[in-house]
Amino acid sequence: MGKLLTPAARVTMVSGALMLLGTGCASPGQPPASLPSTASPTPEIRSDVVLCQGNEVSVQALNNPRPASELGPEAAPALAGRNVEQFDPGTWLIAQERGDRVMLMNKLAVPRDDGYGDVRDYMYIVISTDSMASEPGKPVWAVVESSACTPTLDLGELRAGAVTLDPALPPTPESDRVDLLVTEIDCNSGQNTEGRVEVVKLIETESAVELVLGVRPPGGQSATCQGNPATPFTIDLERPLGDRTVLNAAVLPTREIAPASGRLL
Template structure:
């Protein structure tokens, strides 16, 4: 693994502050598209270096629920569980692993005991949690020391309990981060790319445009069976706005479109956190019995996004046949022209 410190920390809200970037390169054996012994990039993206302890308590992000009074002897926190928890509160499962108070700092390490069994991955709600101190807060800096380097725990409005996101606030940076997750799934497929939107639509059962709702359904790996590979899937829930081909009854409804991923490559939480509500998408999908929601993206090209009128983002943008297709609108026009 190659790790470097970012020039500027990436604050994703709710106490999730990424300070480093990781690149993992592995020797690939058994793939059908590259010879055995090929070195390939298998993991890339921003991360936070976390303290590894002997506890089985999992990581959490911390934010202040309110600005503490200097005379207070308690801290009101919002604790966001990073593991999948089927959108359940972490109430009763939060543990203070370390609390150190000095004259200038309050140093906290907090984790969450995971729920048993397989869990889905819609966004976990922040859970209110109170920490009792030995002295008053005063002017001391409150630090999360579960990450290295420790960062200050601050009041973050984005960590407040559920509110409907303002989709107009989606940034190009968030869209690009989501596109990275679409591409970076840790699975190498051996197939012939399509010749463009028209052919990809012909391979698909439905083609539609819409926006992410922010909800993600994680389906853990299962035993392979007839018609199903057993791969784990991450399913993105999409508010459908326009159907270009296929079942038009999906308009103004939601559809879940899944993509397989390698759990050895990335956690489901990494995909969940990138799926910000309001991100525009255009999806080519086929019915699949192994996927949550019953739909999967048509090959690797079938899930596209873009920032405004900017270039396409996703696997299709990597292929020569798509080089002249420079926006989601152009993709839609080419699909409709061939109907």
């Protein structure tokens, strides 16, 4: 992990109290999208927590960041843990702090674009005493996780996927639908998301179309992590798109949905 000197930035939160204003349907040839039902309830979006690669991070930690240099006495030894590379603790924010686990995050100066809508805004590191034996009263801190992420809404059983416009079907001002490509970020043995994409929220305003899409995990099976293909998914609009911007509101901060920049496979 290199030394990153960019300070943590404030994150503008999207309200969890959004009104569902539209529906989603599959592209031609695809089965209809399953909207929330009694068997698949609409997730209650938490307003106090976001996810970073599955790790819970409080909104407070991002909006009012505390530098790693302010870790309390029980957690401060984590900075000297095994495999913790040298970095400036004044520029990494505290995402989690416990006596046996510390998570630190650093805002990237330039987001890391892994293609097909998978854009990572932060580097993060998790340091824990649970990875190896410790003597009583002498915890051994070590790195257990290190990667990059973009904070996403906690969608309960669903997971936020990577979303782009379908470059083969670009929207026009006259379009009354938006053709998307949705890619599952979690490991799923190189399978697509057909039949598992759900519209959690769809808000149409005068200036934007805000989307929160979730991918329901297949469940009940182990999976390899070679990357997954994009799946076509179409959103029907209440009126023509016009000059409105299409936004992915499942990521924080909300990001404009752009055409696919490359393939994950």
